[in-house]
Amino acid sequence: MSETNRSGALGRKAAANGPAADAAPPGVEPRIVRLTVNGEISALTVEPRMTLLDALREKLGLTGTKKACDRGECGACTVHVDGRRILSCMALAAMQEGKRITTIEGLEKDGALHPLQAAFIEHDSFQCGFCTSGQIMSGVAMIEEAKAGWPSAATADVRRSFAIADLSHAEIRERMSGNLCRCACYPNIVDAVAAAAGRR
DSSP states (O other): OOOTTTTTTHHTGGGGGGGTOOOOOOTTTOOOEEETTTEEEEEEOOOOOOOHHHHIIIISOOOOSSSSSSSSSSSSSEEEETTTTEGGGGSBBGGGSSSEEEEEETTTTBBBBBBBHHHHHHOOOOOTTHHHHHHHHHHHHHHHHHHHHHOOOOSOOSSSOOGGGOHHHHHHOOOOSSSGGGGGHHHHHHHHHHHTTTOO
């Protein structure tokens, strides 16, 4: 694989990598960081304070991850880093080298939607639609957390191992809460996550 990436994302965003995009205060030098996003490596020149969210959107043109509050409050910018869900507006791009980053664009495989993407369509779970990508990314990781036995504030007995069979609607609402307008509590989103987790 080349230093940029197979899709040529760096080439497509050459203008965004220009001097204006990388302008930094005196004494703050731009640096090259190699990010592995959706299985492809890109070498990007970034200002050290650039967030992962801005690098994804402005440098790689991956705009499925939404830019909203910039304070980690809404969840619309949720992506996976090494399989864990994070708020990309609160993470620095320069600190993600060597990690596996997955965005909403990376969930679809060989033309097939991820089961949670399909469930969102089946259950009409889009509400206003703005934070849908963040909800889906959060839901995918949350299901894996439940499968791994992680309890939540809604778990009745944290002394025993949590099982996917314990993933009730109340658990889903708690684990997905805090996103934009608290729309994770929207019943259709809860139904979609439950279906994808095999907890209809």
